[in-house]
Amino acid sequence: MYVYDEFDQTLLNERVAEFSDQIKRRLSGELSEEEFRPLRLMNGTYLQLHAYMLRISIPYGTLSSKKLRMLAHIARRYDRGYGHFTTRQNLQFHWIKLEDLPNAMADLASAGLHGIQTSGNCVRNISTDQWAGVARDEIADPRIYAEILRQHLTLHPEFSFLPRKFKIGITGAAHDRAAVKMHDIGLWLRRGPNGELGFEVAVGGGLGRTPYLAETIRGFCPSRDLLGYVEAILRVYNRYGRRDNIWKARIKILVHDLGVAKFRDEVEAEFEASKDYAPVLDERLVAEITRRFHYPNFENVEDNPPELQAAFHDARFRTWYFNAVAPHRVPGHAIVTISLKPVGLTPGDCTADQMEALADFADQYGYGEIRNGHEQNLCLPSVRQRDLPALWRKLDAVGLALSNVNLITDIIACPGLDYCSLANARAIPVAMEISKRFADPDLQRNIGRLHINISGCINACGHHHIGHIGILGVEKQGQEFYQITLGGKADENAKLGTLIGPSVPFDKVADVIEDVVAAYIELRERPEEIFIDTVRRVGIQPFKERVYAVR
Amino acid sequence: MRFVKDGRAAEDPYRRVADDASLPDGVPVLLTGERFLADAAALASRAAPVGVIWPNNREIEELAPHLAHLAAIALAFPTFRDGRAYSQARLLRERYHYRGELRATGQVLRDQFLFMLRAGFTAFEIAKDGDADHFADAVHRYTRFYQPSADRRPVIAAVRQPPTPQRKSA
Ligand code: HEM
Numbered sequence: 217m218y219v220y221d222e223f224d225q226t227l228l229n230e231r232v233a234e235f236s237d238q239i240k241r242r243l244s245g246e247l248s249e250e251e252f253r254p255l256r257l258m259n260g261t262y263l264q265l266h267a268y269m270l271r272i273s274i275p276y277g278t279l280s281s282k283k284l285r286m287l288a289h290i291a292r293r294y295d296r297g298y299g300h301f302t303t304r305q306n307l308q309f310h311w312i313k314l315e316d317l318p319n320a321m322a323d324l325a326s327a328g329l330h331g332i333q334t335s336g337n338c339v340r341n342i343s344t345d346q347w348a349g350v351a352r353d354e355i356a357d358p359r360i361y362a363e364i365l366r367q368h369l370t371l372h373p374e375f376s377f378l379p380r381k382f383k384i385g386i387t388g389a390a391h392d393r394a395a396v397k398m399h400d401i402g403l404w405l406r407r408g409p410n411g412e413l414g415f416e417v418a419v420g421g422g423l424g425r426t427p428y429l430a431e432t433i434r435g436f437c438p439s440r441d442l443l444g445y446v447e448a449i450l451r452v453y454n455r456y457g458r459r460d461n462i463w464k465a466r467i468k469i470l471v472h473d474l475g476v477a478k479f480r481d482e483v484e485a486e487f488e489a490s491k492d493y494a495p496v497l498d499e500r501l502v503a504e505i506t507r508r509f510h511y512p513n514f515e516n517v518e519d520n521p522p523e524l525q526a527a528f529h530d531a532r533f534r535t536w537y538f539n540a541v542a543p544h545r546v547p548g549h550a551i552v553t554i555s556l557k558p559v560g561l562t563p564g565d566c567t568a569d570q571m572e573a574l575a576d577f578a579d580q581y582g583y584g585e586i587r588n589g590h591e592q593n594l595c596l597p598s599v600r601q602r603d604l605p606a607l608w609r610k611l612d613a614v615g616l617a618l619s620n621v622n623l624i625t626d627i628i629a630c631p632g633l634d635y636c637s638l639a640n641a642r643a644i645p646v647a648m649e650i651s652k653r654f655a656d657p658d659l660q661r662n663i664g665r666l667h668i669n670i671s672g673c674i675n676a677c678g679h680h681h682i683g684h685i686g687i688l689g690v691e692k693q694g695q696e697f698y699q700i701t702l703g704g705k706a707d708e709n710a711k712l713g714t715l716i717g718p719s720v721p722f723d724k725v726a727d728v729i730e731d732v733v734a735a736y737i738e739l740r741e742r743p744e745e746i747f748i749d750t751v752r753r754v755g756i757q758p759f760k761e762r763v764y765a766v767r
Numbered sequence: 768m769r770f771v772k773d774g775r776a777a778e779d780p781y782r783r784v785a786d787d788a789s790l791p792d793g794v795p796v797l798l799t800g801e802r803f804l805a806d807a808a809a810l811a812s813r814a815a816p817v818g819v820i821w822p823n824n825r826e827i828e829e830l831a832p833h834l835a836h837l838a839a840i841a842l843a844f845p846t847f848r849d850g851r852a853y854s855q856a857r858l859l860r861e862r863y864h865y866r867g868e869l870r871a872t873g874q875v876l877r878d879q880f881l882f883m884l885r886a887g888f889t890a891f892e893i894a895k896d897g898d899a900d901h902f903a904d905a906v907h908r909y910t911r912f913y914q915p916s917a918d919r920r921p922v923i924a925a926v927r928q929p930p931t932p933q934r935k936s937a
């Protein structure tokens with residue numbers, strides 16, 4: 217993982233001093249709330265229904281055990297003993313006091329953690345594949361480029377007051393685990409004609425009120441032009457993006473209004489005009505950043521060691537293994553996903569005790585590294601296969617050996633009306649109720665891969681548009697109602713879901729989901745045909761009939 | 768309103784002249800874009816400095832042919848959240864090599880001084896008087912920067928020593 221040097225650390229410390237001073241000026245009244253707002257936002261501090269919320273950046277989803285322990289400390293010392301992992305590789309604390317923030321920020325900075333640019337109209341935390349560096353299907357480690365972009369765009373003198381927030385996603389793998397097409401800029405690592413590294417560049421993705429998938433404007437941008445090209449996109453956006461209407465301010469609207477072809481021409485012209493002086497990503501800089509990424513000293517071990525084979529006699533272990541363990545690029549190792557979706561609890565929540573336990577397991581079995589992905593789960597990216605049985609027993613003891621990864625109870629949900637001041641409806645209780653209905657592990661396995669995404673309002677923090685089943689909270693005459701969509705997809709074949717009909721009230725959502733799932737079981741051609749493939753084959757009509765026939 | 772130029776509190780030597788008013792002799796003036804462009808040829812030979820007030824929604828490229836005759840360009844921040852003038856400033860400095868005064872006007876607040884300075888601004892019409900006293904702290908708040916910019920302060924990449932190898936890299 218990337219190791220901060222004294223320069224990175226100095227900048228962080230200076231940031232804490234600056235923000236502490238801003239908080240002091242806010243508390244003394246020297247700064248109005250209106251003036252303070254963008255400053256706190258750029259440090260990840262929101263004002264929510266009950267308290268301030270602090271959003272901590274987990275760059276490219278990579279945490280060291282030391283950082284995770286620090287997050288546990290913050291949870292315990294300044295919050296209510298837990299934190300909440302989001303869909304964009306951030307962690308949120310929902311119960312922070314403004315007076316405590318300077319100390320909390322200083323503690324975080326001592327472990328290299330911060331909330332810089334986790335909100336506000338600037339370039340946000342850059343997200344990547346949580347399996348970066350260990351996946352088998354990867355051209356190169358996208359975190360190197362995520363870190364280069366992070367550095368370049370931190371406190372950027374031109375792009376810190378954009379029309380709206382700006383999100384970049386990168387993947388280096390064939391299978392997109394980072395929902396790249398949902399980003400303002402989506403980057404795929406590609407090889408050029410002479411084998412050189414570069415990027416396919418797409419722009420204008422984003423969900424919310426007007427969902428769009430990012431469209432490619434450059435098939436191949438050589439790595440050395442990456443910074444210049446991204447600056448050209450940001451400059452076109454900063455100059456011409458709409459600022460008169462917050463709902464039309466994202467780059468997706470500009471791209472859509474101009475048309476992708478025209479937008480691309482603008483960017484290419486801007487890039488051409490700045491060629492002589494635009495920042496160049498030379499190989500020296502790439503090498504320098506690469507060197508700062510410390511990779512584990514992988515042990516020389518074999519696949520399928522006897523310890524693992526012996527453990528297969530235990531049916532519970534076997535179930536967990538086939539659900540939560542994925543192949544690693546290094547022999548004798550495995551990637552372990554840790555579901556944060558226990559039945560009946562809040563998706564993405566993690567207690568301080570669990571964080572500390574995970575940090576210990578990571579040190580013991582996983583080269584001290586933990587990852588966080590967009591599904592609101594964690595992962596130990598590099599575990600020796602022979603240690604899997606021992607790890608499983610320990611995870612089980614702290615309630616983290618769940619076998620529902622990618623199953624119907626692995627629900628992505630935003631905080632909704634329980635915390636969020638923008639919400640129309642609750643999201644967490646909907647997730648809890650659905651997970652209770654489908655709690656039976658055999659039932660979940662029988663249903664197979666199925667992603668449910670829930671958002672409490674049109675801002676789409678829960679990515680409902682790209683859930684196989686999407687659930688969106690709306691308000692109707694002061695009541696919580698929910699629109700259901702089917703057929704969304706987040707990966708390299710990303711698709712937006714289709715609304716199946718009129719919205720349903722809070723207490724009927726789980727019933728509807730049960731009907732949809734029952735219809736799927738009847739409609740699927742064979743058990744291996746997963747939900748999304750059935751929807752694609754038969755369309756939404758049969759589901760619609762099933763759901764609304766009885767209502 | 769207080770004025771800071773090149774890092775120091777100063778008197779603003781420029782007079783803003785309305786479009787229908789006559790030009791005062793021997794005094795530096797700030798004119799609107801319309802007036803400046805209409806009279807550009809005549810103004811080029813004016814002895815006293817001429818500056819232009821340029822809105823943030825008009826193409827900065829229009830000024831390019833006239834930069835040699837402009838002593839000051841005043842760019843606008845209608846609210847501090849509206850960051851278009853940062854792009855205009857950088858274009859003027861980097862693409863058009865403009866060397867004159869670049870002035871920030873509008874809601875120019877302490878917490879943005881540093882961004883403005885790094886984008887190439889050299890003069891500041893400071894919205895809140897109290898903020899002017901903190902100009903120096905505000906622009907020296909950070910000593911390390913990741914990206915090169917108009918203020919030419921050293922960037923982290925340039926000052927980094929090659930680290931001593933610690934562990935094997937894969
Ligand atoms: C509780 C405090 C939160 C607030 C006030 C909030 C607010 C917002 C708003 C206003 C937007 C829409 C911005 C736009 O499209 O212009 C947004 C987008 C988003 N939020 Fe949140 N959010 C919160 C928490 C979360 C959490 C907990 C998650 C993850 C579970 C999350 C993930 C996202 C994502 C992924 C988007 C982008 C959706 C897109 O692609 O358009 N947010 N948020």
Ligand code: SF4
Nearest residue numbers: 630636639672673677
């Ligand atoms: S989707 Fe709406 S309700 Fe949910 S967290 Fe985002 S803003 Fe709040």
